[in-house]
Amino acid sequence: MTSNPQFSPTSTGFLTGGGETGSLMRSFDWAATPLGDPAQWPQPLKTLMGVLLTANQPMFIAWGAQRTLLYNDGYAEILSSKHPAALGRDVLDVWAEIRGDLEPIVDQAYAGVPAHMDDIELLMLRKGYPEETHFSFSYTPVRDEAGLVAGFFCPCIEITDQVLGERRRLADTDRQRRLFEQAPGFIAILDGPEHKFEFVNAAYRRLTGDRAFVGMSVRDALPELAGQGFFELLDQVYASGERFVAEESPIQFEGPDGRSRQRFLDFIYEPILDDAGKATGIFVEGHDVTQAHQARVKLRESEERSRRIVEGVKDHAIFTTDSGGTIVDWTPGAETVFGWTAQEICGQNAEILFMPEDRATQVPAQELATARAQGCANDERFHVRRDGSRFFANGSVRPLHDSRGEVTGFIKIARDETARRAAEAALEETALRYRLAAKATNDAIWDWDLATNHVDWNEAIRVLFGYAEDDVEPTGDWWISHIHPDDRERVDTAIHAVIDGSNDLWAAEYRFQRVDGTFADVFDRGHVVRDEQGQALRMIGAMLDLTERKRAENALREINETLEQRVADRTADLIATQDALRQSQKMEAVGQLTGGLAHDFNNLLTGISGSLELMQTRISQGRMTDVERYVGAAQGAARRAAALTHRLLAFSRRQTLTPKPTDVRQLVSGMEELIQRTVGPAIMIETVNAAGLWPSLIDPSQLENAILNLCINARDAMPDGGKITIETANRWMDHRAAEQRGLEPGQYISLCVSDTGTGMPPDVIARAFDPFFTTKPIGEGTGLGLSMIYGFAKQSGGSVSIYSEVGDGTMVCVYLPRHLGETETEDTPVDADNLPRAEDGETVLVIDDEPTVRMLVGEVLTELGYTAIEAVDGAAGLKIINSDLRIDLLVTDVGLPGGMNGRQVADAARSVRPDLKVLFITGYAENAVLSHGHLDPGMHVLTKPFAMDTIAARIRDLIEG
Known part of the structure; x- marks a missing residue:
């Protein structure tokens, strides 16, 4: 392109403006184009050029037969890389790649027919690569002064971005519609305030019974929803513009057969808003969760049944923990067994339920680890209740898993076995006592099964009568056959009369054959065991060999009968016989429980039964003057029997105590008058009570009984009078002092009773606490006093010690543990003549x-x-x-x-x-x-x-x- 030196701007004023393209036109060598000098251009072209250069819209002019191209800055952007070379060229040559698309339109314009295109797709090559473009334009023919078409004027707009954007939008819409249609959840699009169905997907159609209701309002399409609240919810969402979300909402649809069917839905009503924020429709999306709902209902029902079952179990502790052992759930049964409420225990680690020694050795953690590894951990051990007491439990622990199989926690079930173990221990202890008694006694113990006629004997049947083990047949017939013929019928008749009657006790003296054919004098007694109907099942008894006693009694009788003539030379024999008799009686008392105390109790029972018989006789005779004396005698014998029983129970350490915090100093002071009257005026009583004496948790009545027994023993050791000192004191027992007295180290009170009597030698001290041991003459003591005191002290957590030397008196000290609490006020005595009466209905x-x-x-x-x-x-x-x-x-x-x-x-x-x-x-x-x-x-x-x-x-x- 070369400049034209003869070009004059003043002759081309119509080319004013036009930006970069206008400047290019003014400097362009138009003389080299078919148009020639701009000053010579026809007036219509000049006029159009003025419009073109001042317009912002892309425009071009094709002029003359050669279709010379003139354009403005807007069209230069459309030309892209074809600009500026396109200026002054044939428009069809410029767009050679789309000539076939443009040429018919250009020809039509040159023919004087205007053309208009809203959207023409053209494949242009303007940026170095083929490009799809879209334009909106019009071709307007332009005539010269002669009225002939000299060219055409084309204002145009490139709409490529709009067309392609709309195409993408339509594609997105179609893809979205396909997604909606294929979505697993139900979807519907509602339009307007009437909520007309604009779109429903397949899931929505399946939910509603494959009804065709696009274009219908919800009220018309689904009339069965009336009264269920859904129409009102749609109106609310449309009016407020706020979404509504529902979970497991029940809904009733009408099926094709006219039957109503209930479903449960999770759904959302999402308002569709315009630019002003006003609702124009509603987007509905949701899922049919009927099966999941029903499954959850069944699960809740199952869990509720399980909960009721678990909470109904009161004798088992059931609780759950998290994976670290922290308690999460706690059942009423666990509260019953352990004592903690759910509010108290939840959040604490289950270690609190274990014994301290188990916690120290990591037993709780080991239990969880075993359950995690093996699926179950069983244990039988002691556990701890809320009050600190311990109990034996049988338990098992199992892991709890989530849906992935991960352990999320543990469940433990424990049963309190205390009662069972106690019952087993009691049964074993009873059996042990029986076995020990059977072994220790000199009696022949027998157990007769009346249904099978089988008899079990202990070892004494062979020891007493010389039989070998094979000689003794375990039958009732063998026993009957060994009774002396003169006694057999009497004994057999008497024992069967008891078995067949209602009396349960039988006793008889008869002669029983030894292995050498001689006969022993025996005393036999038994007890019948019956069922609920009174039918005799078993009979248990003991046979005592009276031969030595009879021989001793006969010898004593013979000595007594000839005492006046033989007193001098038979005194020694009499004493020996008496000693033998005393030893026989003592060995009998030690050797048996069933017969050893029969003498004492028979005397007491004789006093009771005799008094009752005399009362009956006097009452039947109408003689009431002596009745009160017989009543007193019976009551006195009954009290003495009760006292003997309590002494026996104290010795065995099995009396039932009623311990309470006791001021021992006050108790001793209150007994001084009673003790003085008991020991008599020849004995002086002195009490030395320590100031600030600690209380002790004991049974006061048992301690009173112990003090009285010690004072009586002291009195008996001072037949010529003397002094009894009762002294109390606080004692700290270190390990050595406590071990010497059989105690644990700690704080104790001591109560010592000392006398100025004869004292005891070491061999007597060693046997002083033995049951039935006494140095008193026959009939003046049972030998149970010190045994009772020893049993009481041991059961109260203390001990007893004796300090004595012959000629220097004796001191007996009872040590009782200190109680770290207040003492209780003494109970008010019962007024037997004015007992409180029952209230209504009690x-x-x-x-x-x-x-x-x-x-x-x-x-x-x-x-x-x-x-x-x-x-x-x-x-x-x-x-x-x-x-x-x-x-x-x-x-x-x-x-x-x-x-x-x-x-x-x-x-x-x-x-x-x-x-x-x-x-x-x-x-x-x-x-x-x-x-x-x-x-x-x-x-x-x-x-x-x-x-x-x-x-x-x-x-x-x-x-x-």
Whole structure:
């Protein structure tokens, strides 16, 4: 391109402006083009050029037969790389790549026919590569002064971006529609306030029964939704422009058969908003979760059933922990077994339930590790309750897993085995006592199964009578055949009369054959064991060889009969015989439980039964003057029998204690007058009580009995008078001092009773605590006093020591542990003549297999205004407990027939009536049943025999307490 030196700007004023392209036109060598000098251009072209150069819209002019191209800056951008070379060239040559598309339109314009295109697609090559473009333009023919078409004028707009954008939008819309159609959840698009269906996908059609309702309103398409709240929700979302979300919402659809079917839906109503934020429609999306809902309902029902089952189990502790052992869930059964409530225990580590020594050796962590590795961990060990007490439990731990199989926690189930172990221990202890007694006694113990006629004998049958093991046949016939012929019929008739009758006790003296054919004098006695119907099942007894006693008694009788003539030369023989008799009696007492104390008890029972018979005789005769004396005699004998029983129980350390914090100093001071009267005026009493004496947790009555026994022993050691000193003091026992006295190191109080009597040699001191050992003459002591004191001290956690030298007196010291609490105020004595009466409707259930006891207790209760209900055994009593009858107090014997003892009956009753008060009455101690000699809250024990006013007062105290 070269400049034209003859070009004059003044002749080309129509080319003014036009930006970069305008400047190019003004400097362009138009003379080299078919158009020639611009000054000579026809007026129509000049006019159009003025419009073109001042317009912002892309425009071009094709002029002349050669279609010379003229354009502005806007069109230069469309030309892209073809600019500026395109200026002054043939427009069809410039767009050679689309000539075939443009040429018909150009020809039409030159023919004088205008053309308009809203969207023409052209494949241009303007940027070095083929490019799809779109334009909106019009070709307007332009005529010269002669009226002939000289060219055409084309304003145009490139709409490539709009067309391609719309195409992409339509593609996106179509893809979105396909996604909606194929979506697993149901989708619908509603339009306008009437909520007309604009779109529904396949899932929505399946949900609604494949109905065709596009274009219909929701109310018309799904009329069954009326009254279910969905129409109102749609109106609310449309009006507020706020979305609504629902989970597991129930909905009723009408099926093709006209039946209603319920589904559960998770769905969302999302308003479709315009630019002004106004709702124009609603987008509906959701899922049919009916199966999941039903599964969750079934799971909740199953979990609820499981929860009720778990919470209903009261004798098992069931709880769960997280993977680290922290307690998460705690059932009522766990609360019952361990004592903690769920609020107290949840959040704490399960280690708190284990014994300290188990925690120290990592037993809880090992248990969880075993359960994690093996799927289960079983244990039998002691655990700890909330109150600090321990109990034996049988338990198992299993892991809990999530859906991926990962361990998320553990569940533990534990059963309190305390009662079972206690029962087993009691049974074993009973069996052991029987075996030891059978081995230790000189009696021939026998156990006769009446149904099979089988008899078990202990070793004594062979020792006493010389038989070898094979000589003794285990049958009742063998025993009968060895009775002396003159005694056989009498003994056989008597024993079968007891078996076939209602009496359970049998005793007889007869002669029994030894292995050498001689006969021994024996005393045999037995007890019948019956079933609930009274049918005799077994008979258990003991045979005592009386031969030596008979020989001694005969010798003594012979000596007594000839005493006046032979006193001088037979004195020594008499003393020897007496010693032999005394030794025989003592060995009998040590060797047996069934017959050793028969003499003492028979004397006491004779006093009781004789007094009762005399009372009956005097009453039948109408002679009432002596009745009171016989009543006093019977009561005195009964009290002495009870005292002997308590001494035996104290020796065996099995009496039921009622310990309470006791001021021993005050107790001793209160006994001074009683002790002085007991020992008599020849003995001086001195008490030395330490200031600030510690209290001790003991049974006060047992300590009083121990002090009195020690003072009586001291008195007996000073037949010519003397002094008894009772001294109390606080003692700190270090390891050495405690070990010497058989104690644990710690704080104790000492109570020492010393005398100025004869003292004891070492061999007597060594045997002083042996049962039945006494240095007193026959009939003046049982040998149980110090044994009782020893048993009481040991059971109270203390010990007893004796310090004595012959001629220097004796000191007996009782050591009792210090109690770190306050002492209790002494109970007010019972007023037997003015016992408190029952309140309206108060009812007492009395369970005792002894009819006499039931009758007496029932009479006393009725007399005091109570309603008394009687039961013969535990099963009958529990039927009453489980009824709707009012029961304020349970009075039960400890030893009951029928398989349940009194404690088991009480526990079963308290499981039904937790606040039920219980009074145990017993003729012997039941430590295994009564929690090792101590009673649970709301339980008292009363030892037989007892006065009726005593049990009446105790019943009133229990009910009111």
